[in-house]
Amino acid sequence: MSNECSTIHELTKKLKRHNFPYNEYEIPLNGIYLLFEKGEKGHNQDRIVRVGTHTGENQLRPRLKQHFLLENKDRSIFRKNIGRAILSKNNDPFLKYWEIDLTTRKNREKYSSAIDFDYQKEIEKKISQYIQENFSFCVFMINGKEKRLEIEAKIISTISWCGKCKQSKEWLGNYSPKEKIVKSGLWLVNELYKTPFTATDIEELDILING
Numbered sequence: 155m156s157n158e159c160s161t162i163h164e165l166t167k168k169l170k171r172h173n174f175p176y177n178e179y180e181i182p183l184n185g186i187y188l189l190f191e192k193g194e195k196g197h198n199q200d201r202i203v204r205v206g207t208h209t210g211e212n213q214l215r216p217r218l219k220q221h222f223l224l225e226n227k228d229r230s231i232f233r234k235n236i237g238r239a240i241l242s243k244n245n246d247p248f249l250k251y252w253e254i255d256l257t258t259r260k261n262r263e264k265y266s267s268a269i270d271f272d273y274q275k276e277i278e279k280k281i282s283q284y285i286q287e288n289f290s291f292c293v294f295m296i297n298g299k300e301k302r303l304e305i306e307a308k309i310i311s312t313i314s315w316c317g318k319c320k321q322s323k324e325w326l327g328n329y330s331p332k333e334k335i336v337k338s339g340l341w342l343v344n345e346l347y348k349t350p351f352t353a354t355d356i357e358e359l360d361i362l363i364n365g
């Protein structure tokens with residue numbers, strides 16, 4: 155799988171790299187994003203550390219905003235995982251509250267007195283700072299939810315099977331309580347180690363990226 159993974163990394167060099175603060179109008183309405191993180195290398199270049207997309211129509215820009223800007227861990231699994239790793243690295247007992255999904259009214263009421271919301275806000279700020287300072291990304295347009303999900307899954311599987319993409323010793327994800335993140339070296343827990351690109355069908359990705 156490392157040849158196909160190498161091809162994916164090679165293809166990203168042709169795409170514009172966005173850093174925070176990025177220009178939202180340069181982001182397509184529909185597509186896939188590939189995240190890179192400072193200090194992480196693979197295939198003699200920056201290593202892809204996360205792949206993501208969106209399900210609803212025209213939701214790529216809002217999705218990236220949920221990761222980079224909106225301080226709500228329960229609307230971004232990426233932020234939730236960065237938080238888990240930061241809290242776990244600091245042996246912070248707040249981790250058990252961080253896990254609670256506060257999108258439901260039931261949970262908000264149940265935990266209203268138990269959770270220190272000021273402290274939670276502080277952590278959200280730290281996460282925004284970490285993400286904005288350490289991550290950059292590329293995007294490419296794909297229309298159609300089914301296609302996006304298929305390509306996203308294949309990219310994730312290909313990278314996870316690659317023997318040459320390994321995290322650094324200093325990588326924040328090494329502190330994650332999620333075994334899959336530590337094992338894969340990716341900020342991902344789904345679509346790992348499934349069906350990768352073959353040498354033939356990776357040409358499709360080349361066409362999607364380069365037109």
Ligand SMILES: [Zn+2]
Nearest residue numbers: 159316318319
């Ligand atoms: Zn690789």
